[in-house]
Amino acid sequence: MGIDWVPSSVFYQIFPDRFDNGDPANDPSNKAAWDSAPLRDNHFGGDLRGILNRLPYLEYLGINSLYLTPIFAAGSNHKYDTWDYLSVDPCFGDNALFRELVDQAHSRGIRIILDAVFNHCGDGFWAFRDLAEKGPGSTYNDWFFHSGEPVQKDPANYQTCGGAAFLPKLNTDNPEVREYLLQVARYWIQECGMDGWRLDVPWKVPMDFWRSFRKTVKQTQPDAYIVAEVWRDALPWLHGDTVDGIMNYPLRNFILDFCVFDTMDAEDFHHYTSRLWDEYGSTAHVHLNLLGSHDTPRLLTLCKNDVDRLKLAVTAQFTLPGVPMLYYGDEIGMPGENDPDCRRCMRWDESTWDRQILQAYRELIRLHRTHPAFWSQPVEPLLVFNGVYAFRRRVEKADAIVVLNPRQERINLRIPITTGISTFGRYCELFTGVPYSITDGQLVIDRLPGKTAMVLLPGGNNEQS
Numbered sequence: 001m002g003i004d005w006v007p008s009s010v011f012y013q014i015f016p017d018r019f020d021n022g023d024p025a026n027d028p029s030n031k032a033a034w035d036s037a038p039l040r041d042n043h044f045g046g047d048l049r050g051i052l053n054r055l056p057y058l059e060y061l062g063i064n065s066l067y068l069t070p071i072f073a074a075g076s077n078h079k080y081d082t083w084d085y086l087s088v089d090p091c092f093g094d095n096a097l098f099r100e101l102v103d104q105a106h107s108r109g110i111r112i113i114l115d116a117v118f119n120h121c122g123d124g125f126w127a128f129r130d131l132a133e134k135g136p137g138s139t140y141n142d143w144f145f146h147s148g149e150p151v152q153k154d155p156a157n158y159q160t161c162g163g164a165a166f167l168p169k170l171n172t173d174n175p176e177v178r179e180y181l182l183q184v185a186r187y188w189i190q191e192c193g194m195d196g197w198r199l200d201v202p203w204k205v206p207m208d209f210w211r212s213f214r215k216t217v218k219q220t221q222p223d224a225y226i227v228a229e230v231w232r233d234a235l236p237w238l239h240g241d242t243v244d245g246i247m248n249y250p251l252r253n254f255i256l257d258f259c260v261f262d263t264m265d266a267e268d269f270h271h272y273t274s275r276l277w278d279e280y281g282s283t284a285h286v287h288l289n290l291l292g293s294h295d296t297p298r299l300l301t302l303c304k305n306d307v308d309r310l311k312l313a314v315t316a317q318f319t320l321p322g323v324p325m326l327y328y329g330d331e332i333g334m335p336g337e338n339d340p341d342c343r344r345c346m347r348w349d350e351s352t353w354d355r356q357i358l359q360a361y362r363e364l365i366r367l368h369r370t371h372p373a374f375w376s377q378p379v380e381p382l383l384v385f386n387g388v389y390a391f392r393r394r395v396e397k398a399d400a401i402v403v404l405n406p407r408q409e410r411i412n413l414r415i416p417i418t419t420g421i422s423t424f425g426r427y428c429e430l431f432t433g434v435p436y437s438i439t440d441g442q443l444v445i446d447r448l449p450g451k452t453a454m455v456l457l458p459g460g461n462n463e464q465s
Contacts, residue, residue: 003225003244005111007285007375009065010365011325012058015294016068016092017043017077018345019328020050028091038340043077046345048093052101059108061331062365066105067198069294070115071098074122080200081122081166085184099192113196113225114188118181119204120161120169128168142174161201172209182216189220196225199243210242227288238283245286248322250276252291259313259406260303266389270381277321277379284377289322294343298336308451311360312406315453318364319393319402321377331361363430367455373398383415390415401427401443401456410448417443427456
């Protein structure tokens with residue numbers, strides 16, 4: 001049993017404190033108003049009950065996989081400072097509620113993966129508290145990297161993550177620390193039945209730990225998905241001995257440069273993405289393709305509120321090799337600058353939703369989930385010409401042609417289709433339903449507007465030749 005469920009997945013990232021407040025009884029005492037501005041340290045009361053209550057919305061959207069940022073007991077609003085790895089944060093609910101969420105999600109065909117924050121903990125973690133109280137005589141002296149003196153936080157005399165004193169770094173070379181964290185990895189799969197892990201800042205942890213982590217996870221649940229947060233060099237993670245996939249930030253950069261910022265032409269985009277597919281090899285179809293996350297500005301903000309640019313970028317995200325992941329609220333046109341502004345609360349007032357953006361996301365989610373052509377590795381370039389990039393995705397009888405044009409309008413565009421011409425003899429565009437014919441081995445598009453993406457399917461929107 002492998003991760004066969006992953007290629008046809010569409011992931012939805014949820015920042016639990018900001019998604020929905022389903023149980024006001026567990027609200028933190030310093031809860032801010034839902035529509036107020038997010039700050040580094042304010043809380044809003046979102047919880048697991050809120051996610052459970054919104055499963056019908058996720059079904060409506062078409063989502064079949066969730067990635068939740070940390071849910072374990074912690075001191076911050078983001079929960080990347082774990083205090084107890086074996087307990088859900090009381091502001092989110094409890095372990096039984098998480099099990100209920102997993103069960104209810106599974107009954108709807110939705111999988112759930114959690115955030116593994118194993119490079120560092122929080123300063124409220126029980127082992128670090130013991131070290132802070134007892135100094136070098138603590139039983140947990142070797143669980144951390146420190147000067148050997150009593151703990152001092154300003155400036156920190158122990159190694160931290162990113163210089164943040166409330167994030168002491170764990171010594172994952174210590175066998176006791178390793179066994180504890182591997183116990184955590186097993187626990188949430190065994191006790192709650194969740195479906196995998198996203199690894200936070202994994203490059204800060206020795207690779208041999210992640211090899212042990214993979215063995216532990218796969219022995220516990222063979223089809224669990226393990227995906228690493230990787231911003232730059234993906235090569236160390238592509239050997240099959242640590243993770244299944246990466247968060248595809250390199251592809252995000254290329255899509256934004258081509259479709260949004262207009263700093264690449266089609267030739268550049270083709271060159272760099274082709275190199276990326278060569279580097280990824282047979283793993284290309286299981287990496288998470290994202291355009292936004294809790295660590296980046298919102299997509300609509302990057303597009304300067306240009307919906308055409310957004311649709312162009314999202315079409316590339318959903319049709320190039322990989323597993324699409326959208327950040328909660330992007331599908332309704334939520335804005336936001338970089339952290340913390342990108343962590344605004346989900347807007348549930350439907351009168352504020354951008355219906356054009358929502359409809360585009362729903363069409364592309366359905367497309368990715370139902371068309372096997374988008375679950376495999378190969379990209380077949382058809383036309384690379386100035387601002388226009390056209391490519392084909394196909395396996396067996398599943399076939400699709402994608403045209404990306406971030407620049408000016410094109411008239412009488414001819415795309416060569418030299419092999420495997422559809423037996424229907426025509427393609428229909430996903431968003432408009434307009435048919436386009438094959439003439440003398442060419443797909444002819446009389447008018448291709450600027451800042452436009454087209455997805456062409458044989459015969460009709462729901463047909464495959």
